[in-house]
Structures are given as C-alpha cells and as structure tokens.
Amino acid sequence: MNEGIADVLLRTAFALKGDFSRGIRPSKKLFDDVEITAFFGAARGAVTISADFELEWAFRGLKLEEQKLMGVRSRRNVPIVLEILAEQSIPITWATVGHLFLESCERGQCGLAHPEMPRPPRNPHWRGDWYMHDPCTNVDEDPGWYAPDLIELIDSSEVRHEIGTHSFSHIDFSKQCSNELLVRRELEESSKVMEPFGLRPRSLVYPRNSMGHQYLELLGDLNITSVRHRDTAIRLSYPERSECGVYKLYESMNLRKGNGYKYLSKAKIFLDEAMNCEAAYHFWFHPSDPTELFENEFHDIVCCIAALRNRGEIWVATMSEIAAYCEARQKIKLDVCRNGKSIKIRVDSSYDAVRFGNTDVTLRVPLSHLPKRCLVRSGGEEKTIDGNAETGGACEGRTLLINVPASAEELEVVL
Numbered sequence: 001m002n003e004g005i006a007d008v009l010l011r012t013a014f015a016l017k018g019d020f021s022r023g024i025r026p027s028k029k030l031f032d033d034v035e036i037t038a039f040f041g042a043a044r045g046a047v048t049i050s051a052d053f054e055l056e057w058a059f060r061g062l063k064l065e066e067q068k069l070m071g072v073r074s075r076r077n078v079p080i081v082l083e084i085l086a087e088q089s090i091p092i093t094w095a096t097v098g099h100l101f102l103e104s105c106e107r108g109q110c111g112l113a114h115p116e117m118p119r120p121p122r123n124p125h126w127r128g129d130w131y132m133h134d135p136c137t138n139v140d141e142d143p144g145w146y147a148p149d150l151i152e153l154i155d156s157s158e159v160r161h162e163i164g165t166h167s168f169s170h171i172d173f174s175k176q177c178s179n180e181l182l183v184r185r186e187l188e189e190s191s192k193v194m195e196p197f198g199l200r201p202r203s204l205v206y207p208r209n210s211m212g213h214q215y216l217e218l219l220g221d222l223n224i225t226s227v228r229h230r231d232t233a234i235r236l237s238y239p240e241r242s243e244c245g246v247y248k249l250y251e252s253m254n255l256r257k258g259n260g261y262k263y264l265s266k267a268k269i270f271l272d273e274a275m276n277c278e279a280a281y282h283f284w285f286h287p288s289d290p291t292e293l294f295e296n297e298f299h300d301i302v303c304c305i306a307a308l309r310n311r312g313e314i315w316v317a318t319m320s321e322i323a324a325y326c327e328a329r330q331k332i333k334l335d336v337c338r339n340g341k342s343i344k345i346r347v348d349s350s351y352d353a354v355r356f357g358n359t360d361v362t363l364r365v366p367l368s369h370l371p372k373r374c375l376v377r378s379g380g381e382e383k384t385i386d387g388n389a390e391t392g393g394a395c396e397g398r399t400l401l402i403n404v405p406a407s408a409e410e411l412e413v414v415l
C-alpha cells in the first residue's frame with residue numbers, strides 16, 4: 001500500500017469517527033467591499049500550540065518515583081522543545097503553574113505550606129492538605145517544584161513565546177472541586193508571582209482539562225482573554241467568543257505516538273481540514289512527555305506547521321494573539337469612502353487593547369490597479385505602510401492585503 005492510499009484511509013477513519021464535525025465558522029466582516037479577514041494575513045487557517053507546564057505539581061497523588069520522573073523529564077525536555085521551536089520560529093503558549101515562578105517558599109507557622117491560600121472544597125486525588133507535597137525549600141534543593149530558571153529560558157528565547165497560566169497550584173476547576181473564591185485567589189496569586197518577570201497572564205489552560213467555563217465571567221474580570229476548550233465532538237473550529245469576551249480555543253490533538261499510523265500524517269490531515277473550514281488547529285502537549293516524542297513526532301509536526309506558515313497558508317500564533325485578533329475583528333467597524341484618487345477607510349473601534357494586547361487586523365481591499373501608497377493615521381500621526389497584492393484564489397492580482405494596527409483611526413489607499 002502506498003502512502004497516498006494510507007492517508008486517504010486515515011482521513012476516512014478520522015471522518016467516520018466524527019473528528020471533522022462542523023465547528024463554528026467565522027462570520028463575514030464586510031464593510032462595503034472591504035473585508036476584515038478571518039485570520040491575520042488572510043491565512044486560510046490558524047495554528048496554536050500550548051504546553052501544560054507544571055513539573056511535579058500535576059502529578060501529586062501518583063507514586064513518588066513517577067511524580068519525580070515527571071519533574072526530571074520536564075526539566076530535560078524544555079530546552080529541547082525550545083530549540084525545535086527556535087529553529088522553525090514557532091511561538092507557543094506555555095500555560096505555567098504559578099508556583100513555578102517562585103525561587104523558594106517557606107512553611108507557615110501553622111506548619112502548612114501557603115496558609116494564606118484557600119484550599120479546594122474537595123480533593124479526590126489524595127488525602128491530606130492540598131499543599132502537603134510542597135517541599136517549602138528552594139529551586140536548588142527541589143527543582144521539581146520551582147522553575148524561575150526555566151521561565152527565564154523560555155522568556156529569553158529569540159521566539160516571542162506567550163507565558164500563560166495553569167492556575168497557581170494546579171487546581172481542578174470542576175464544580176465539585178472549586179469555588180469562586182478559590183479561582184479568584186489562584187488567578188490573583190498567579191498574576192502576583194508573574195509580575196516580577198514583567199509578565200501577566202492572558203491565557204489559561206484548565207488543569208486536567210477539567211473545563212471551568214462556569215467561571216468565564218470571573219476569568220474575564222481577571223483579564224483572561226482565552227482558555228483552551230475541550231469538546232469531544234468538535235476538534236476544529238473558529239475561536240468561540242463568550243459573552244464576557246473570553247475566547248474558547250478548541251483543542252484538536254495532543255502529542256502522542258500514532259496508534260498504527262504516523263502521527264505526523266494525522267497532523268497533516270487535521271491541518272488540511274482546518275484550512276478547508278477556516279478553523280484554528282490547536283495542538284498541545286506536556287513537557288513531561290517522553291523525550292523521544294519531542295525528538296520525533298513533535299519535531300516533525302512543528303516542521304510541517306512551519307512549512308505551511310512559510311507558504312502563507314496558515315497563521316501561527318499564541319493563544320492570546322488569536323484572541324486579540326478575533327476580538328479586534330469583532331470590535332472594529334469600517335467606514336469606506338472612495339473617490340477617484342483614493343480610498344479612505346475610517347476605523348471605528350471599541351477594541352480594548354489594554355486587556356487583549358496590541359494587534360493588527362488584515363484588510364482585504366479590492367482594487368483595479370496597485371496603489372501609489374498606503375497611509376495609516378492615528379493620534380495626529382501619519383505613517384506609510386505596505387500592502388501586498390493577494391496571490392492565488394479567485395481574486396488573484398485584484399485585491400490588496402493590508403495589515404493595519406487595531407489602534408489606527410484611518411487608512412488611506414492612494415491610487
């Protein structure tokens with residue numbers, strides 16, 4: 001059997017399993033004939049990668065040697081992962097357990113670790129205090145519980161990764177195991193420990209993939225703009241905006257070995273489907289996974305994503321960048337005014353850049369010929385920006401793609 005037939009069969013198998021069930025499609029954003037494209041750069045699909053970065057915190061309740069192994073393996077893998085991502089210039093979101101930002105911590109007078117933090121109302125994973133495994137030492141003595149060194153390493157990479165949050169102490173966001181006070185304090189504490197690094201969390205990955213969407217409004221108040229969402233029926237979707245402006249980014253697949261097939265083949269099929277339906281493909285992993293998975297499957301998938309990105313077919317972005325783009329697209333209205341000499345596009349925006357971060361939006365402007373120049377104006381200043389004639393597709397050569405800052409007040413295309 002040749003590779004082609006094998007892939008066709010594999011695609012059919014995933015389709016029969018329901019992996020390509022229809023998710024949300026982006027609504028068209030058309031103002032006269034000017035469009036804000038679904039993704040940055042008018043890419044056909046988006047890709048985001050997230051890591052659940054936790055060292056030993058996620059593995060409390062396992063046998064001690066297994067728990068330790070996860071910490072050791074994560075420490076070994078993080079530099080390997082960073083190198084693979086740097087080679088291909090792929091930024092990802094590191095959803096990091098807040099405690100890892102600490103260099104050290106101390107036991108409280110009552111004998112408990114972090115006595116100031118609330119405890120979960122229920123813990124099905126072990127008996128005893130929620131923080132009983134915390135060694136209350138420092139990164140040199142117990143490198144499985146603290147990781148300011150690795151966070152510095154991620155933050156100093158030449159690729160601009162996002163450092164998000166995975167809660168302060170890897171809590172379970174389910175209804176039984178959490179409450180509003182716990183969630184609020186976990187997020188506040190995460191922000192507090194990130195502040196000395198000049199970071200603030202915008203993206204959240206729920207520990208154990210236990211969806212805590214009942215807290216979306218609270219999370220929005222705490223400046224979270226995106227969460228990773230698990231839907232067993234939908235693997236590929238356009239990001240879903242909740243009423244409070246927190247975006248659900250649907251997970252597509254996690255790192256593993258293919259079960260009787262090449263895992264890269266699965267990724268290629270999913271990426272292709274994502275591009276066919278304007279979806280965001282979301283790949284995620286644990287840095288504690290076996291090292292060979294990073295050297296093989298992860299490496300190959302990252303290279304495949306980079307090749308698609310280099311051809312302009314997909315947009316690779318972190319979770320918060322995707323939320324920012326979708327939000328700007330949601331909150332911007334255009335007022336298009338054409339005369340013989342120019343097209344003036346006034347940008348009417350209620351986009352909250354403090355909460356979501358700065359972003360550009362891509363405008364698709366139909367034209368009969370290439371313009372002399374494009375000018376963008378805001379705050380009394382004027383700058384020249386480049387537009388690119390769109391290649392491929394039905395509009396070949398007759399449309400211009402222009403990336404405009406969401407903060408712009410006016411764009412003028414001089415003909």
Ligand SMILES: [Zn+2]
Nearest residue numbers: 105113134136
């Ligand atoms: Zn501690």
Ligand SMILES: [Zn+2]
Nearest residue numbers: 052058207208
């Ligand atoms: Zn986790």
